[in-house]
Amino acid sequence: MRQRQKIDRDRRIVEAAARLFREFGFEGVKIETIAEQAGVSVGTIYNYYESKGDVLIAVVSLEVNEVISAGESVLTRPPARAADAVDALFDIYLRHSLHYLSKEMWRAAMSMSILHPESRLGRHYGQLDEKLCQQVCRLLAKLKRQGSIGGAIDVEVTGRILFNTMNMSFMNFVKEDAMDVETVIEAVRRQSETMMTLGG
Known part of the structure; x- marks a missing residue:
């Protein structure tokens, strides 16, 4: 019971912080406001997190862990064509x-x-970036076992190159307020297609 309450409080803190950061910006939100919105004391937040920055990383962690969970569906049944699997x-x-x-x-x-x-x-x-990168490498390893990519490909090296290339495009997307998600998806798709073609 106590563990469930702890998890519930943590989730309330993170979800309140996510809403407030989106509405007012990271710099515009105080820990006291997060505590009020989450229905906990300021002391409770500091029992979980050392700083407001740590709360933000907890929101990032929530995002990344949901992404990884959703990504497992691609690893379970990847498209036959390797480039399509990476794109997915x-x-x-x-x-x-x-x-x-x-x-x-x-x-x-x-x-x-x-x-x-x-x-x-x-x-x-x-560590969150590494978890994403490892998922890409695991996808390539599965594609290699299925014969969708050449046996000579080093899945660890290729997976890291693909992830790092995608991650750089994502950073550019984040920096440019005017860039929409469809634009960055198309850019990443072209890059991945070229990489997979070069890899054989």
């Missing part, structure tokens, strides 16, 4: 990316992880 996975990543977070929130999270890479926040952000 990246389509999930990109379309879900603004479900909880705005572009401004992503920029704040990225900048904090770059400025403080050795902080708890910075390390956690890096």
Whole structure:
């Protein structure tokens, strides 16, 4: 019972923070406001998180974990053509990316992880990226077992190149307020298609 209450409080904190950050911007929201919206005390938030930045990374974590869960459907039954399978996975990543977070929130999270890479926040952000990257590598490994990609391809190296290329396009998308999700999806699709063609 106590563990369920703890999980429920944490979820309320993260969901309240996501709503407030989207509406008022990361810098415009105080911990006190998050606590009020979540129906908890400020002390309770600090029992869970060291800083407002950690709360933001928790929102990122919620986003990424939902994306990874949705991405497992592609790994379960990937399209026969390798480029289509990669496209399907990246389509999930990109379309879900603004479900909880705005572009401004992503920029704040990225900048904090770059400025403080050795902080708890910075390390956690890096771990989330690694989980996504590993999912791409697992997809390629499955495609290789199915014979959809050549046996000579190093799935770990190729998966990391594909993920890093997609991730750079996502960063450009986040930086440009005017860029819509369809534009970045099409750019990533063209890049992935070229990569998979080069890979044989």
